[in-house]
Each structure stands twice: as C-alpha cells, then as structure tokens.
Amino acid sequence: MNLGDFNDLEVAREVDFGMYLTSDDGDLLLPRKYIPAGTRVGDVVRVFVYRDSEDRLIATNLEPYVRVGQFAALTVRDVTPTGAFLDWGLEKDLLLPYRNLRRTLRPGERATVFVYLDDTTDRIVASAKWEWFLSDDPFPGKAGDAADLFVAEETDLGYKVIVDGTHQGLLYHNEVFKPLRLGDVHTGYVRQVRPDGKLDLSLQRPGYDEALAAADTLLAALRQAPNGTLPLGDKSEPDDIYRRLGMSKKVFKKALGSLYKQGMVQLEPEKTVLVSSK
Template sequence: MLALGNYNDLEVARAVDFGLYLTSDDGDLLIPRKYVPEGTEIGDVLRVFVYRDSEDRLIATTLDPLVTVGQFAALTVRDVTPTGAFLDWGLEKDLFLPYRNQRRTLRPGQRETVFVYLDEASDRIVASAKWEWFLSDQPYPGKAGDAAELFVADETDMGFKVIVDGTHQGLLYHNEVFKPLRLGDVHTGYVRTVRPDGKLDLSLQRPGHDEALAAADTLLAALQQAPNGLLPLGDKSEPDDIYRRLGMSKKVFKKALGTLYKRGQVQLHPESTQLLKAE
C-alpha cells in the first residue's frame, strides 16, 4: 500500500510534458517535472515523498519535508484562517492544523510543536498541537540516571516541557537550564526522577559525579584551545561570563575546576585558570 505522508520507492511508468507518472497499488501519481532527477528514465525506481496537492490529488516530490506522518516537529505558522492554521513543513502545500487541534491562539511567524498524523475520516495529512495525546500511556522503561533524547516541545512558567525518546513527557526546570533552548531543539539529557504520575524530571547535565567529569572535560578542552592555555575565568568570575564561554552554570564550573585541580592539571586564580603542562 502507498504510504501517504511518508517516503515510497515507486517505479516510473510513463512520461508526460509536465512530469512523470509513477506506478503504485493505489494508482499512478504524478511527480512534477521540476522534481524529477536529471537522467531519470522509464522503469527507474525513485524514492519520493507522497502527499496531497492543493486540489487534493496524490502527488510525489523529491523534496524532503521537515516532518513525516507519525513524527513530532516544531513548525512555523504561515497563515491563520477561521478553520485552522497552515504550517510550513518544507513543501509547496502547507500543512493544515485544524482549529480543533489547536491549544492556543496562533499568529503567523509563531512556532508550534505538533504531531503529524493521517486523519482517517478525510484521508488527509494533518497536524495536532495537542501532542500529549500521541505519547505512550505505558510506564517509562528507563530509570533515574539514564541518558535520553529530549525534544523541546513547549515552555511554561516552571520550565520546558520535552518529549523524551519520542514516547514520554518530561520537564526541564528553568533553574537547571543554563543555555538557550527553542522549540524543536533536540538534546541529550538525563533522567533525574521518574514521578508517580509517569512524567519525568530531567537535566541537561549528567547527575552527581558524572556531571563533574563531563564539565571537567569541557573545561579542559576550552583550556587546550585558549592562547597559552590561559582562560579568563576563575572562582570569582561572574556566572554570565562563565555561561557565555562554556555553557555551564557557575556551580558546575566550580566542580570542574575542583576536578582538574585535584588532577594537577590547572593553576587557579581568582579570575583566570591556567592549564599546566604535563611533565
């Protein structure tokens, strides 16, 4: 069966002035000439993305959309109408976000996290900003301390809501985030707590001793790249200066300093750190 809203490997059946027709179990469909790779011949198999055009016809393209059916993405709003919003997903025809699937008032230029699915009633590809509905209802299979892939989905007064490993919801608290985050960013993070309600408290830094070791590696790399091994950051430096240069909090920076000092790798000054040459 043809995978609508996803990639398909389809054979070229015939050529017309305005493109090529590809054969599938659901009938032939057009790939416009501007998307046909140079040198394509009858009988070749093309890997194409299949969706519906502005006249609701099945159509193929070699363009890569920003998201496919069954995935989460943060997309930019192009237009808003009484029936819904239209999102830029990298194709000529924008992705429809029905009014019933919205969670807030939207405006052009705004980014919104959505889940993309195939509407069974209309057989159309649509988006939903109520992305929590599409997460797993099973207990999170991991435990505290595990690494996970974090997709930044929304910002609240408490912190950033994230989608963990594409299946569960978690929270990065504001007071534990020390670098800019935007919707759609994907980072490696760590599970701090699995809460009774199944949601997860998360961190972008490794917990405990591992956090200090990771920060020490980052600081050592910065020292090795600094002129003469001298970094203008020390115990008395301002937190903002530390964050701008290293992307870590002052608390984590001091742990890293302590780790390198115990190894005998650095000489400490109030507002600078000197890398010592190995003997």
Template structure:
C-alpha cells in the same frame, strides 16, 4: 502506498508536465521540476506522497519537516477560520485544524505538532495536542539514563521535552544554562521519574560525575590559553563560563575544585592559572 511518507513507485508514462507513477491507489503525478535527469519509464523512484490543494495524490522528492507519525516544530504561515496552515517544507502548507490547537496562533509563530492521517477525511493534518500521541506505557529507562530531548514547548515552570520520541519530561528554568529553541534536539539525562510517569530532566549528567567528566576539557582549555591563564574564576558570570567552555557554572566550579585538589591549578576570583 503510504500516504504522508516516502514510497518506491514505478514510472509508467511521461507527459509534458512530468511523470505518472503507478500505485495501488491509482496513478499519481510527479511534477517535471521534481524529476531527476535521466529518469525513464520503468524506473523506480523514491518519492514522498501527499495531497495537493485539490486533494489529488501527488509526489515530490522534497523532504518534509515531518512525515505521518512524527513530531516536529513548524512555523505558522497563515491563520483562517478552518485553522492554521504550517510550513512543512512542501509546496502545500500543512493544516492544523482549529480543534487541534491548544490556543490561538499568529503567523510567524513556531508550534510543536504531531502529524497524522485523519481517517475520516483521508487527509494529512497536524495536532498541537502532541501529548495525546505519546506512548501510554511506563518509561522503560531509569534515573541517570541518557536520552534524546526534543524541545517541544516553553511553560512557566520550564521546557516540556519529548524524551526519545515517546514520553514527556520537563527541564526546570533554573536548570537551563544555554539557549533552548523549539524543535532543537539535545542530549540530556533522566533526573527523576514521577509517580504519574512524567520525567524530570537535566542537560547535565546528574551528580558529581558530570564535574569529573569536565575536568579533562577544562584542563585542555587551560593548556590552550595564553600562559596557561584562563579568564574565568569563581566570580565569573555563568554566561561567560558557558560561552567559553560550554558548561554550566555549577559544573565549572566542581571541575575547578577537582583540579585544585590535584594540585594542577591556582585559583583567583576572576581567573584560573595552570601550574607549571
């Protein structure tokens, strides 16, 4: 049986307060409120197994925010001398031991952690020192590759990202053109691979290709605008450009230039007009 993960276990007996399931580690309870209607003795149920507040094995059909071996961002519910307790989607909060914290935490904060099974105590715990659990191997990709970026932490330089769940990268503040929230996952691109193996990242495809890729959406936005007139131009605010088109102003200006060279638009400081 895998503690801290989902298991397929057999129902062996029923009691007033739930069903008992059998496993190699002994029988464990699936409380009545988590029993699907019609479940009978002999059925196989798919359940998440963890330990309750008294360290007894217990099953649930709730989906935690993270399983053992996964990264996640969770909210701090409480802080004690033992550590911080995190909301991980189950009845019992997840312990982030004091020694696994990078700094003092406060209730209500969100923190990125790695969830693992402590071999000494056989308990599921979290660590905010998530970098320790990244792959030691060189990044297998190359500059320009597309990657899934998990927003892990904000720093003075920018946002630390988990790249494809295995490596660490950074998006600098001056490359961020939309709100980033801890725990969000975005599609991004590898801008550079540093000698230390860490990655410089961007949310936009590097080079002029991104601008070319955005000419079609920009052209469609112009066609949908009243009289083919879009209230965005060279002097428009970057926030206005992103809010309306979902692209950075830098990319917008390059895409606009490409359409102008094709003779498709007329330009003004505060608006763009689609040519008839």
C-alpha cells in the same frame, strides 16, 4: 504506499509536465521540477507522497520538516476559520485543523505539533494537542539514563519536552543555563521518574559523572587556549562561563576543583591556567 512518508516508486510513463509513478493507490504525478536528472521510465525513485491543493496524490523529492507519525515545531503561515496553516517545507502548507488547536495562533509563531493521517478524510493533518500522542506505557528507563529531549513548550515552571519521542518530561527553568527553542533536540538525563509517569530531567550529567565530563571539557578548552589560559575563574560571571564552556557556574566550579586536586591547574579569581600536560 505510505502517505506522508518517503516511498520507492517506479516510473510508469513520462509526460510534458512530469512523470507518473506506479503505486498501489494508482499512478501519481512527480512534477518535472522534482525529477532527478537522468531519470527514465522504469527507474525507481525515492519520493515523498502527499496531497496537493485538489487532494490528488502527488510526489516530490523535497525533504519535509516532518513526516506522518512525528513531532515537530513548525511556523504558522496563515490562520483561517478552518484552522492554521503550517510551513512544513513543501509547496502546500500543512493544515492544523481548528479542532486540533489548543489556543489561538498567529502568523509567524512556532507551534509544536504531531502529524498524522486523518481516518475520515485520509488527509495529512497536524495536532497541537501533542500530549495525546505520547505513550501510555511506563517509561522504560531509570534515573541517570541519557535521552533525546525535544523541546515542545515553555511553561512557568520550565520547558515541557518529549523524551525519546514517547514520554513527557520537564526541564526546570532554574536548571537550564542556555537558551532553548521549540523544536530543539538536546541530549539530557533523567533525574527522576515521578509517580504520575512524567519525568524530571536535566541537561547536565548527574552526580560525579557530571563533574568528570565537565572536567574533561574544561581541560580540552585549556589545552586549546593561548598559553593554556582561560579568562574564567571562581569570580567569573555565570553567563561568561556558559558562553565559553556550555556549563553552569556550579558545574564549572566542580570541574575546577577536580583539576586543581590533580595539580593540573593554577587558580586565580578571573582566570585559570593549565600547569600540567597530563
């Protein structure tokens, strides 16, 4: 049985307050409020297994925000001398022990953590020192590759992100054109692999591919717009461009240029008109 993860377990017996499930670590309770309708003794149910407030193994059919071996951004419910307690979607909050804190946290604040099983206590705990749990192996990708970027922390330079769940990278502030929130996952691109193994990243597709992708996005927006006209042009504000198209003004101008060279749009200072059905 995997503690801190989902397991398929057989119902051994039923009692007034729930059902007991059979596992290699002994029978554990599935409280009645979490029993799927129609479940009987002998059935196999998929449940998440963790420990209750008295450290007993217990099952639930609730979906936690994070499982053992994963990174997540969680909200702080309470802070005590023992550490911080985090909301992870279950009745019992997740402990972030004092030794695993990087700084003082406050209730209501979000923090990026890695969740693991403590070898000494066999309890599920979190660590805010999430960098410790990244891979030491060289990044297997290269510049230009697409990757899943988990937003882990904001710094003066930009956003620290976890790349494909294994390596650390950075999105620089001056290259981010939309608000990012801890725990968000975006598709991004590797700009370069630095000598220290960390990665410089971008949310925009690099090089000519970026312009092509932006041109496709702009063309689709024009085709859906009333009379094939968007109130965006060379003189438009960057925020207006991003709000409508999700791209920077620099990328927007590349897309405009590409469509204009193909004779597909008419350009005006503050609007763009589709003139071709290509």
